[in-house]
Amino acid sequence: MLQKVDDTAPILRINNIEVIYNHVVLVLKGVSLTVPRGGIVAILGANGAGKTTTLKAVSNLLKAERGEVTKGDIQFEGNEIQELSPSDLVKRGCIQVMEGRHCFGHLTIEENLMTGAYTRSDGRAKIQDDLEMVYTYFPRLKERRKSLAGYTSGGEQQMCAIGRALMSRPSTILLDEPSMGLAPQLVEEIFEIVKSLNSNEGVSFLLAEQNTNIALKYATYGYILESGRIVLDGKADELRENEDVKEFYLGVGGEGRKSFRDVKHYKRRKRWLS
Amino acid sequence: MSTQFLNFIEIFINGLMAGIMYSLVALGFVLIFKASGIFNFAQGVMALFAALTLVGLQTGQVPFSHLINAIFGTDIHDWGPGLPTFLAILLTLVVMIALAWLLEKFVLNHLINQEPIILFMATIGLAYFLEGFGDLMWGSDVKTLDVGLPSGGSFWWEDVTRTWAPEDADYWGMYIDKLDISATIIAVILVTALSLFSQYTATGRALRAVADDHQAALSVGISLRKIWVIVWSIAGFVALVAGIMWGSKSGVQFSLSLIALKALPVLILGGFTSIPGAIVGGLIIGVGEKLAEAYIGPMVGGAIENWFAYVVALAFLLFRPQGLFGDRIIERI
Numbered sequence: 001m002l003q004k005v006d007d008t009a010p011i012l013r014i015n016n017i018e019v020i021y022n023h024v025v026l027v028l029k030g031v032s033l034t035v036p037r038g039g040i041v042a043i044l045g046a047n048g049a050g051k052t053t054t055l056k057a058v059s060n061l062l063k064a065e066r067g068e069v070t071k072g073d074i075q076f077e078g079n080e081i082q083e084l085s086p087s088d089l090v091k092r093g094c095i096q097v098m099e100g101r102h103c104f105g106h107l108t109i110e111e112n113l114m115t116g117a118y119t120r121s122d123g124r125a126k127i128q129d130d131l132e133m134v135y136t137y138f139p140r141l142k143e144r145r146k147s148l149a150g151y152t153s154g155g156e157q158q159m160c161a162i163g164r165a166l167m168s169r170p171s172t173i174l175l176d177e178p179s180m181g182l183a184p185q186l187v188e189e190i191f192e193i194v195k196s197l198n199s200n201e202g203v204s205f206l207l208a209e210q211n212t213n214i215a216l217k218y219a220t221y222g223y224i225l226e227s228g229r230i231v232l233d234g235k236a237d238e239l240r241e242n243e244d245v246k247e248f249y250l251g252v253g254g255e256g257r258k259s260f261r262d263v264k265h266y267k268r269r270k271r272w273l274s
Numbered sequence: 275m276s277t278q279f280l281n282f283i284e285i286f287i288n289g290l291m292a293g294i295m296y297s298l299v300a301l302g303f304v305l306i307f308k309a310s311g312i313f314n315f316a317q318g319v320m321a322l323f324a325a326l327t328l329v330g331l332q333t334g335q336v337p338f339s340h341l342i343n344a345i346f347g348t349d350i351h352d353w354g355p356g357l358p359t360f361l362a363i364l365l366t367l368v369v370m371i372a373l374a375w376l377l378e379k380f381v382l383n384h385l386i387n388q389e390p391i392i393l394f395m396a397t398i399g400l401a402y403f404l405e406g407f408g409d410l411m412w413g414s415d416v417k418t419l420d421v422g423l424p425s426g427g428s429f430w431w432e433d434v435t436r437t438w439a440p441e442d443a444d445y446w447g448m449y450i451d452k453l454d455i456s457a458t459i460i461a462v463i464l465v466t467a468l469s470l471f472s473q474y475t476a477t478g479r480a481l482r483a484v485a486d487d488h489q490a491a492l493s494v495g496i497s498l499r500k501i502w503v504i505v506w507s508i509a510g511f512v513a514l515v516a517g518i519m520w521g522s523k524s525g526v527q528f529s530l531s532l533i534a535l536k537a538l539p540v541l542i543l544g545g546f547t548s549i550p551g552a553i554v555g556g557l558i559i560g561v562g563e564k565l566a567e568a569y570i571g572p573m574v575g576g577a578i579e580n581w582f583a584y585v586v587a588l589a590f591l592l593f594r595p596q597g598l599f600g601d602r603i604i605e606r607i
Contacts, residue, residue, distance in 0.1 A: 059493065061489070061492060061493055064386070064387060064488075064489065064492055065387070066387060085497065086492050086493060086495060087492075087495040087496065087497045089495075090494065090495030091495065095493070095494065095495070096493050097493075098489065098490060098493050102487050102489060102490035102493070103487075103490070104482070104483045104486040104487055104490060104491075105486055105487070106482065106485075106486050107479070107482055107483060107486065111479055111482075112483075114476070114479060115479055115480060115483045115491070115494050115496065116494050117476075118476060118479075118480050118483075118494060118495055118496050119494075119495040119496075164494060165494070168494065168495060
């Protein structure tokens, strides 16, 4: 499972960022993380912990929601990127797949994929090649290429959203909650594709996921986020063995059945974590 | 054919032609509404402004001449014989594109993420601004616009249709305005070009993507600001075409901006998000108006034409609010 990653030159580095929405709501309170080149890094945590905000801070989609990075900095390929527009970032190879798929419902699957190539200027032939590449990873999309995306299933839409991002030839994909609302089998299928994209195409992934179990199975490194702070981080297999993670996130608390005493214990530890 | 039937055909055809003129205005609304969710109250005024600018350039009027004369006590009106029609149209188009660019830079860009109602208010403001600005620039007198399109009744058609009536009937043939025929041809070309553009080019695809989901469009690297400039430029172009047709028909004057009101029932009928809807909606309203005037009008003392469209629109709002061709809301549960 562990992949050889070049730790010396991270592709993405987030340095102690603070994010405020609407000038008042403090959502991230100093988050730092690194994505090594060719790595799959997972941000884990419950609802409202700030996973999506972290990804949007990188892709600069925050500004469209009146959010703002007020402290810290974000470096992609060694350059600060806070001043870039989402469009510039996509051109540089960093693209976000948003939570909830967000396919263009009234466009066909193939048109959806083609919008991903909007920022490219390397010619029709290469874009066509990449379309074929996407279809080899997602054969289901090829079957449904002429259907309106709005009428396809949740799994197909998730594939379409990832495929659309691939069409921009990214070096890094920010993948937000790919498992949302999908059957466990499909989740597995999608993560398998993520893994093969990672190893075959060399795409780095920063993914936000509530499904800790599956995320730690496929990621190389994980960060656990709680109310806007990173409370724990480590290699994926170490995190999987960590007692706290097991208890809070994987639901396999080691010490047998829970008694009232354990609940208090849980709360105490929870306090320690945050 | 009996004269009654021939009369019916004449009314029907004239209704279609009037409808095309409504469609031209409605089209501009649909384009902007689809791409940015803004109901552009200023579409009618944009048509007026385009027509004013075209006449001004064509006749060689000095812009702001009234203002200049008032301030400096001079007496200038024209700078020369004016530009050839083709050049004037081209220059007006440049003005409309510049307008779209300025609008994005100074208004829309500052209203990103605002409620639709706020953007709507901004377009009301724009409507009044443009109206005043147009007056200031070119004067408020009624102008005639002649871009060389054929006008007047078609004698050929009158002669042809006269032979369709029985020999002994007192029938003089159908009246069809040549200007309406040109409007129809231009509208067909315009709509074909627009749908080809939105269906088969990368920019067109991006326009549709933005219309579907702003956020997702942003996330794949489509620049909303660029798209908005493009959309408002196209809407400006459509306004120019509408301005030319309506201006040639009824003169360039303030009331031209009120044709926007006629576009409303068309939009409600055809759906705010459908280009074919705008066309078919316009045709139905045009035909409906003329037929109602001719056949129901006499029973109620006439003047149905003025309100018939709105009653149809009301009925549609009650029974089919998304219009005939409006996007059905695709919702997954």
